[in-house]
Amino acid sequence: QKEVEQNSGPLSVPEGAIASLNCTYSDRGSQSFFWYRQYSGKSPELIMFIYSNGDKEDGRFTAQLNKASQYVSLLIRDSQPSDSATYLCAVTRSGSARQLTFGSGTQLTVLP
């Protein structure tokens, strides 16, 4: 079992729709949860982080965390073609080195 699992996609949504991206993790000791966006040929860009159970909203993005189910999701409202990218879920555990453990990413395409 991978430490962090994501559906690889591709996920296609029409412009203006809600895109829902999901991620599960295996280590119950995971403490912090991140979503990065990566455009083709570019480096990952941090878009959201969440530490506590529940929802966290930032503009069109909402991160949701359920530690009991070991599940974290990202909702993108009013999806735009510029949101087309690979979305990487990452988690950290307690310890001196706060390394990010990534999933393989979900490729999102927003269709005009």
Next chain:
Amino acid sequence: ETGVTQSPTHLIKTRGQQVTLRCSSQSGHNTVSWYQQALGQGPQFIFQYYREEENGRGNFPPRFSGLQFPNYSSELNVNALELDDSALYLCASSHRDSADTQYFGPGTRLTVL
């Protein structure tokens, strides 16, 4: 505020050679982490540096080594390059007080022939 920078952008080496990649952390950040990203995969943690000391290491062989300098910039050295070392190498910086929140540089694309 200056972001994370990396050099060079692209590099081509042959098997068995050695390579040094460089990273300057974002201003105010004192912790640097290095990741390797193979095509179609998420980044994998190589190691992290804080106060010029290695602060944690992923599942990479000793031929991957690093340094951090007093100005928090960092180098990644890879000896005896193998074909599988071809990847995007990413540097991420963070502040020790919020070390989880890491910001990536543009990366170095290494090709090993």
